[in-house]
Amino acid sequence: MESWEDKLPPYIKARLVAAGEAGAPEKDSLKEKEIAHSVLARFYRGDLDSNALCQELRGATLTTIREARLNLVDSLSLSYNSHAFDQRRAAILKLEGLKDDPRMPVIEASLNRIGDLQTLYRQSHEKVLEELVQEKDRHFEDAAMRTRWMALRGVLSADAEVTERLAESLLEAEREYGDEFAAVNRELKRQVEGSV
Secondary structure (H helix, E strand, C coil): CCHHHCCCCHHHHHHHHHHCCCCCHHHHHHHHHHHHHHHHHHHHCCCCCCCHHHHCCCCCHHHHHHHHHHHHHHHCCCCCHHHHHHHHHHHHHHHHHHHCCCHHHHHHHHHHHHHHHHHHHHHHHHHHHHHHHHHHHHHHHHHCCCCCCHHHHHHHHHHHHHHHHHHHHHHHHHHHHHHHHHHHHHHHHHHHHHHH
C-alpha cells in the first residue's frame, strides 16, 4: 500500500525536500499544509467529492485536517451557486466528523446561516435583474412607437439608466448581505480553529 507521501505530486515532493533544511517544526508545518493543499486541489478541480476527500485525509494528522477545514472555510463566497456551496459544506462537516470531539451542531448552524445568506443574496440579485428586464422592455415598447432615430436614442438612454440601477442595486445587496456573511464566516473560522 502506498504511503501518503507516495501520493503527493512531484512539485510538492520537491518542496518537501527543499524544506528539509528547515527545522523540524517548520518542516512538519509545511508538510501538513502541503498534504492538505494537495488533496484540496483535487477536490476543487472536481476530481474528489466530499466522501473521497474525507477518505484521503482519514489517516492524516489533526493539524492537516484542521488546515483543510480552514482552507475550505476560506474558500466560501457569498456569490457561490448552491452546488459549489453544498460540496464545500459537506466536506467541512465530514472533516469535522474525523475529529475525536466533533462540534457538528455549532459548525452546521454557521454553515446553514451562510447558506441562507447566499440564498437571500441570489434572490435579491434575481429580483433586480427581473425588474430591470421589465423596465428595459417597457422602454423598448415606448421607443418602438417613435421614429427609428428616436427609438435608438431612447434605448441607448435606457441602457445607461438600467446599467446604473443594476450597479446600485447590486452594491446595496452586497452591503446588506455581505457584512453578515463576513461575520458568520469569521465566526465559522473561529469555531473551526478552536476545534483542533
